[in-house]
Structures are given as structure tokens and as C-alpha cells.
Amino acid sequence: MDIGSFGIYIFLFVGLYFEVFLLISFLEKRPQQKTATLPNYYPSTTIIIPCWNKAKTLAGTVESLLAMDYPKDKLSIVIVDDGSTDNTYEAAQIFAHNPQIKIYQKKNEGSKYAALNYAINRSESDLVGCLDADSFVAKDALLEVAKEFERDPEAMAVAPAMKVNHPRNLLELMQSVEYTFGIFYKKMFDNLSAISVLPGPFSIYRRSVFEKIGLFRKAHHTEDMEMAFRMHANGLKITNVHTALVYTNVPPTVGALVRQRTRWSRGFLENSRDYSYMYFNRKYGHFGVLVLPFGLVAFLGGLYTASYTVWRITEFVSTHVLDMLATHVPPHVSTNSLQWFYINTSMLSFLVIATLGMTLMAVVLGQRIAQTRLPLKAFISYFALFGFIAPLWLARALWDTVWAQERGWLV
Amino acid sequence: MHWQKYILAFVITGAIFGTAFYIAQRIDTQRIADIRATEESISIDILSSETQFELLGHLDCKIIAENPVLSDELNALASRLSVAEENLGATNKEVINLKEQYSLLEIKDYLLLQQISEKCHSKPVFVLYFYSNRGDCKDCGRMGQELSYLRETYPGLRVYSFDYNLDLSAVKTLIALQKLQGPLPAFIVNNRAPVYGFKTLDEVEKLIPELKTLATSTAATSTKASN
Numbered sequence: 024m025d026i027g028s029f030g031i032y033i034f035l036f037v038g039l040y041f042e043v044f045l046l047i048s049f050l051e052k053r054p055q056q057k058t059a060t061l062p063n064y065y066p067s068t069t070i071i072i073p074c075w076n077k078a079k080t081l082a083g084t085v086e087s088l089l090a091m092d093y094p095k096d097k098l099s100i101v102i103v104d105d106g107s108t109d110n111t112y113e114a115a116q117i118f119a120h121n122p123q124i125k126i127y128q129k130k131n132e133g134s135k136y137a138a139l140n141y142a143i144n145r146s147e148s149d150l151v152g153c154l155d156a157d158s159f160v161a162k163d164a165l166l167e168v169a170k171e172f173e174r175d176p177e178a179m180a181v182a183p184a185m186k187v188n189h190p191r192n193l194l195e196l197m198q199s200v201e202y203t204f205g206i207f208y209k210k211m212f213d214n215l216s217a218i219s220v221l222p223g224p225f226s227i228y229r230r231s232v233f234e235k236i237g238l239f240r241k242a243h244h245t246e247d248m249e250m251a252f253r254m255h256a257n258g259l260k261i262t263n264v265h266t267a268l269v270y271t272n273v274p275p276t277v278g279a280l281v282r283q284r285t286r287w288s289r290g291f292l293e294n295s296r297d298y299s300y301m302y303f304n305r306k307y308g309h310f311g312v313l314v315l316p317f318g319l320v321a322f323l324g325g326l327y328t329a330s331y332t333v334w335r336i337t338e339f340v341s342t343h344v345l346d347m348l349a350t351h352v353p354p355h356v357s358t359n360s361l362q363w364f365y366i367n368t369s370m371l372s373f374l375v376i377a378t379l380g381m382t383l384m385a386v387v388l389g390q391r392i393a394q395t396r397l398p399l400k401a402f403i404s405y406f407a408l409f410g411f412i413a414p415l416w417l418a419r420a421l422w423d424t425v426w427a428q429e430r431g432w433l434v
Numbered sequence: 435m436h437w438q439k440y441i442l443a444f445v446i447t448g449a450i451f452g453t454a455f456y457i458a459q460r461i462d463t464q465r466i467a468d469i470r471a472t473e474e475s476i477s478i479d480i481l482s483s484e485t486q487f488e489l490l491g492h493l494d495c496k497i498i499a500e501n502p503v504l505s506d507e508l509n510a511l512a513s514r515l516s517v518a519e520e521n522l523g524a525t526n527k528e529v530i531n532l533k534e535q536y537s538l539l540e541i542k543d544y545l546l547l548q549q550i551s552e553k554c555h556s557k558p559v560f561v562l563y564f565y566s567n568r569g570d571c572k573d574c575g576r577m578g579q580e581l582s583y584l585r586e587t588y589p590g591l592r593v594y595s596f597d598y599n600l601d602l603s604a605v606k607t608l609i610a611l612q613k614l615q616g617p618l619p620a621f622i623v624n625n626r627a628p629v630y631g632f633k634t635l636d637e638v639e640k641l642i643p644e645l646k647t648l649a650t651s652t653a654a655t656s657t658k659a660s661n
Contacts, residue, residue, distance in 0.1 A: 036447060036451065039447045039450055039451075040443055040444065040447040043443045043446045043447050043450075044439065044440070044443040047439055047442060047443055047446075048439070051439075312440075313440075346575075346576055346579060349576055349632075349634070350576050350577075350579055350580050350634060350635050351634045351635040351636055352579055352580055352583045352635050355583065355586070364465060364468065364514055364517065365513075365517060368457075368458055368461040368462075369458055369521070370451075370454045370455050370457075370458040373453075373454035373457055373458060374450070374451065374454045377450050377454065
């Protein structure tokens, strides 16, 4: 075994270990089905919609909020036009006469956190949440969240289950699979009290969170991740409500996806550095001992595996091309390769199959948890594309972190 | 913190690794058994032909023309050995044993071929190819690819490949008889003088003009001459 493949075995072991750990957690505590019960108390809630050039999708987002089954006098919506250069502010004006809605316009300060804080400072409700202006909530999403806050008085913030809104092209379908196993991951992290991010689409906080630990920070353009880290650092509980569904638009092109994920991945690296004291620290439970270290190993493992694969493919192709040039043997396909004897049956191939199988199981469980069903082409897109695209943002995030490249939130 | 869960996950992951290792080992063992079975089958074929000759005291060239006594499986065996060598390593005792047996079968097949061609006045086309995979012959792999390609293209061409460094007296005797002295790779066409060093496919084809007399195959069966 060469050193390169030894590294692959190490990362596969860690990856499999993590997936096995989550499956054990699933078997220990299975997610409960949605119930028809209503909360005894409807806390007043403010949902902030920070917008930067979201004229096209803003109305749909607001309408989905207005359509929610929640007492109107308990729900306020705050639209913050964060210095848009399109007609977002004009688009928001169609809701200007709705008493539930407030519209603000502010100068862009380079990151989303400022828009959120601007609105939090102008709200007074019991709960404060955020909804990105390209996301849409299910009718009962807030009701489910309210039930969770009532059920668990210790819960200080609640993360929803996110689905991709009408995935159409292959890239969106690929992301729909990702988001589906994200639903499984998030629920299992909830079982472990180790949720690592409170996503922009419809994460809801008790107001006391901000009073105790302060408002959002710039946090390398991942204020939602930093807030989750900070809450763990201060012993504030985060839970997941898999029955609170949010549908979000995802980047439809490779460039946009790579830019978005670069920001997320870099945010993870930078926040990990800022909160490095939590790593392997038993004081922070599974979050410090399992989730954070695994996140870093997954980042490094993804890069390592991609680099090793590229190296091996390059070596294989260049050797064959050089051999062909030297020998003058024309390209030909050997019928031998079709016989079982020549199929690669190394230990590594079985481990890769096991890892892919576990990933597939996570997606299937994610589907069951979120009561959804993905089309076959989504699975094909995921297994065909993800391995090629993900290394691009991992490499770019590492590069940006090492060289301290500032790309901003808006890219 | 529930440390039991961490330990349980470790044990299960270890079990998955162990299972993957076990399955891979079982398949490799199956491959070795497959090669051994093929070698035994070839060995019986050769022994049967030799016994037939001894019983009759002469060769019935007509029967041979209708039912070739030389086994085609010998060609296929080379590439299977190559796979086994790649998976288990060139120093694996089982692999070395199979290679030794394979080399002996090749020599017996080669001798049988000589007998048949002499008595039946046939004109076989064969190549004795000598290689090394100790890392001291960087062109041996390429030469092997060329001969494999030729063998796929011309099923009538018999390529006998020998590991020059194999510690087997029969191979050493063959090397001595053929008076091999130059650098590897080396090959001998139809008992002519040895050719040393790397040659391109075109050059090899020129060195084997008899290839023109052989029928070509459209569905080539690949066999590797070396590695």
C-alpha cells in the first residue's frame, strides 16, 4: 500500500465512523411524526428578510410568510433592503400598507449580519427569526417552531428542515440530494445537541439569546454559523424541528454554487480557528468532540481524496499516452476487462461502496424524516457531479483562508 | 457524553473494514484458485498430448490439424497472472509458485510446438520473450504491451513470456540454450537470433514477417506478456 492510498483509508475510516455514529443516534432516537396539536401559547415573532438585489423573489418570500397559519397579531415581518442596486425597495413597497410588515432601507455594510442586527434592534417580539429573500416557508412552519419552543423551554434557537425549491437543472437536483441528507444530519446533530449552523432560511431565536450573548457578528460572512458556535460556547441549546419546512432557491450554475460554498467552507475554517478551544473539549459535548473535528477532517479529506484521485488519473492517462507514443500500439479495448477476474475487487473498492451506501442511507432517511421523495435523476446527478464540483470550493476556500483573500458576502 | 456510543461506532467501523478486507482476500484466493485450475487444465492437456504421442509412436498430423493439441488458455493465463501479481505483489509466494508453474507449462508447450512443426511440417510463429520486473527494465512493460497487442491481433501467434529473474532451473536452462547475453527486454522469433532492447510495434512487426501468414482477429482477446 502506497502512502497516498493509506491516507485514503484513514479518511474513509473517519468518514465511515461518523456515518455509523449518526446511524446509531438515529436508532436510539427516531424523529417523531408531525402531530395536529396546536401550541397553548403563540409567542410574538418577528421574521427579518435581509435583501440585497432580491426584487424577483422577495414578493414570493413575503407572501409565503403571510400565508402561514399563525395569528396575524403575533407575526411581524421586517424587510431590510440592504443597499440593493436593483428595484428591491420598489418591490417591497407593494406590502407597504400591510400592518404586519415594516420596510427599511439601509446602506450596505458588506455583510448580512448588519442588516439582521439593524432589524433586531427595531423589534420587540419574543422570537426573532430570519428568512432569506429567496426562500419560502411551509404554511405550518412557524406553528411547528412555536410548538418546539413550548415543548422544550431550554431550546434557545430552532433550525428548520430545508429543501430545495423546485429543483430543475442537474446542479439543482444534485443539491436537492445534499439538502435531503442535510435534513438527516441536522436531526442527528439535534439528537447529539450539536447543531453547527443556524441557516439563514427560517432559523428562529428567543430574544434572550441576543440579550445574553449579543447580536450577530460579521464572522467571515457566516454569521449564522458563528452564532451557533457562540451559542454552544455559552451553553445555549439549539434544536431542530424537522417538521418546519423551508424551501430555498439554490445556485443554478457551477460558478454561483462554488462562490456560495466557498463562503460557507471558508466560514467554517475561520470560525473553527476563532473557536479552536472548543475542539476535542468535552465541556462542549458532542459538538466539540465529534462534530467540529469531523467537519475539519471532512474538509481535509475531501481535498485530499480529490487531489489523490486527480493525481492517479493524470498518472494513468499520461502513462498510457506516453506508452502509446513510444510503442505505436493503437488504442484498443480488451474484451478481458469485461470478465469478473479483471474487476477491481480491492479492499478500497469495498470500502468506497460501503461509504456510498451509508451516504445513500442518510439520504433515504432524510427523505423519510422530511416526508419527501427525490427523483432518480437527482441521485444520479448527485453521485455523478458532487465529487467533481465539491473539491473546487474546498480548494478555493483553503486558498482564500491561507492567503486571507477577501471576497465578501455579495459574491 | 456517552462514551459507549463512541466505542460502539469504532467497533462497527472496524467490523466494516474487517469485512471489506475479508471479502477482498476471499476474492484474491478465488483468483489464485482460478489460475491454479487453469494451469492444471493446461497441464493435463499437455500431458495428454505427450501420452498420445508416446502411445502412437508418431503424430497424426490430420487429427492435430482438426483438433489442435496446444491450449489457447495459456495465452489467457498470462494476463490473469499479471492481475494476481498486481494485487498480491510480485514477491508473494503463491504468485511466484504460479509463475513457476506457468513458465514450466510454457516451456512444455513450446517443446510440443517444436515437435509438431517438425513432424507435420507446419510453420508456427512464436516469440520467446524475456523480461524483468525488478525495476531494472523500464521498457519491459511497453514491450509486453506490444506483444500482447500482437497476440490479440494474431491469435495464431504464440508468445511465451519468461521472467528472466525467476529462480527456476528450466527457465535458466532455456536462457542458456538461447544464449541470451544482451540487455532486457529481449525476444527470439522462431528460434532466430535474439533481439535485444526496446523496439516499436512497427519494428517488431518487421522482425516477424511471418505475421503476414497469420489470420487477424476482430475480437481480440487481450493477454499480457509481462508484468
